[in-house]
Amino acid sequence: MTKQRAAIVEVLAEGGFRSAQDWHDLLRHDGSPIGLATVYRALQALAETGEVDSVLTDTGETLYRRCDSATSHHHHLRCRECGAAEDVDIPTFEAWATEVAAKHGYAHIEHTVEFTGVCKNCVQRGR
Template sequence: MAVIQRNTRQRAEILALLDGLDEFRSAQQLHELLRARGSSTGLATVYRAVQSLTESGEVDVLRSEDGESVYRRCERRGSHHHHLVCRYCGRTVEIDGPAAETWADQIAAAHAFVDVEHTIELVGTCADCRAARSATH
């Protein structure tokens, strides 16, 4: 049964904030940014909202190197895709991976699995960060 999401002021504030960000941010960082804008939205509300937005496909979630969940507004809402993420600045590019999709389907079939889901994040260094790091070294 699909859960109907209420369009609350807090949810709208979080979506508007995420619309203005290019990189992934933690719930705590989102909360701090909201507070800096004068919002009274509490941290627990931010956590509930990003979880709900993730489940509905409106927000992407990744696991950072330290295991923390970080969130970003999904440009390809509702479509399956993967991410190429800069390890320094957090710049993210949404990418398709048809070869990865084929591979995942083959692995699942070989082991008699169905309804398999997967997430792929490629982490590297973007051209801007590579240039900046080269200039300082």
């Protein structure tokens, strides 16, 4: 692991979903000379290994966070206002997806499910 990647993994402990630019800004604020392109590459590589979760926003921006789930495959419930997120387990969805794929002759399917809404803290703040 390079120094740059170690710095990124460390800052990911801040939590929450953030853009590569936001993670880069945090690193720079902490005094790191790391470049934005390096942050993008590292986040993409970490996402491919399952160490980082990534989600796509309504505007097409990719957000990243450290993956806290013990399993490699999971889904998210994410607040559109503050970015808070929770991993959610949906066993009935997994069974349904497998059934639909098999019905159409597909195997080894992959999918991404993300629910967005407004968390209870943001609702209480009137967001």
